[in-house]
Amino acid sequence: MATFPQTLINTCLIKIALNPECHRYCIPPALKKRLDALRAFFKACAGIVDVNKILFHSDGSIDVEQSLISNASVKLLVYVIEQDLDIDRKAMFDRLSVEEKLEFRELAKKDREGLLRICWNLLVGYRYSFSSRTFLDTMQLCSALDASQTFLSVLDSIQNFRLEWLVTLLQCLPRKSSKRFVMAVIMFIERTLS
Structure with missing residues (x-):
């Protein structure tokens, strides 16, 4: 499915989803499902996703993988690894700046469990x-x-x-x-x- 930037409807739904005081009752039934999906996405990725970089499928549903990849950061990459999400980690890693890659390497060295170290090795081609x-x-x-x-x-x-x-x-x-x-x-x- 193709991925598209935000439309006016999606932008409005994002603003409603981010506002906990906004009631769902004023939303048409056809959009409630999309609003619930947005709220779940924001709840899971609170504070680590730029709302302006969220991408959508042609049917209006969130393209979670492409949205996360376009928001690539060390914090988000660690989140994807720790939550064991089926997201292309290499694509996220490739979007990081040199400084962010070095920051991730340092986190991997300090990781007690070893999961970040394993992922670092895989991301650099081990x-x-x-x-x-x-x-x-x-x-x-x-x-x-x-x-x-x-x-x-x-x-x-x-x-x-x-x-x-x-x-x-x-x-x-x-x-x-x-x-x-x-x-x-x-x-x-x-x-x-x-």
């Missing part, structure tokens, strides 16, 4: 070797932190993946894996086979 201990440790850390998007990014970074490694890959999954991890492995297998 490729994992399936047989290395670092790969297995990284996969287990992603599983422990319930970071399925980072898990999938690590899988995508494997050099020369072979189908016989699938059994070991499946053993990396925690016993009580969420559907997101299972889907990440299935998506990776589909991309590998095609």
Whole structure:
């Protein structure tokens, strides 16, 4: 679906969504759903998104991914990583200034959990070797932190993946894996086979 800048209707809906005292009752029923979506978006991304850079689909719904990418900042990139959102992190990272990239690198170095460090490595082009201990440790850390998007990014970074490694890959999954991890492995297998 194509992405468009704000129309007058969308601009008005944004202003209404940002005003908690504005009642929904004065809004036509057809626009209430869009208003609710905007309010949910602002609630999730409060203070880290520039409302003037929000993009919309032709049907009036928010293009969340493109809106977040166009608002790229270190704070927003960290938010996307920590919330495990399915957003193109590389596109966000590429939009950062040199100073912001250095700021993100410093945050990654200080990260106690290690998730930002893993993402930093992936964003600067680090490729994992399936047989290395670092790969297995990284996969287990992603599983422990319930970071399925980072898990999938690590899988995508494997050099020369072979189908016989699938059994070991499946053993990396925690016993009580969420559907997101299972889907990440299935998506990776589909991309590998095609």
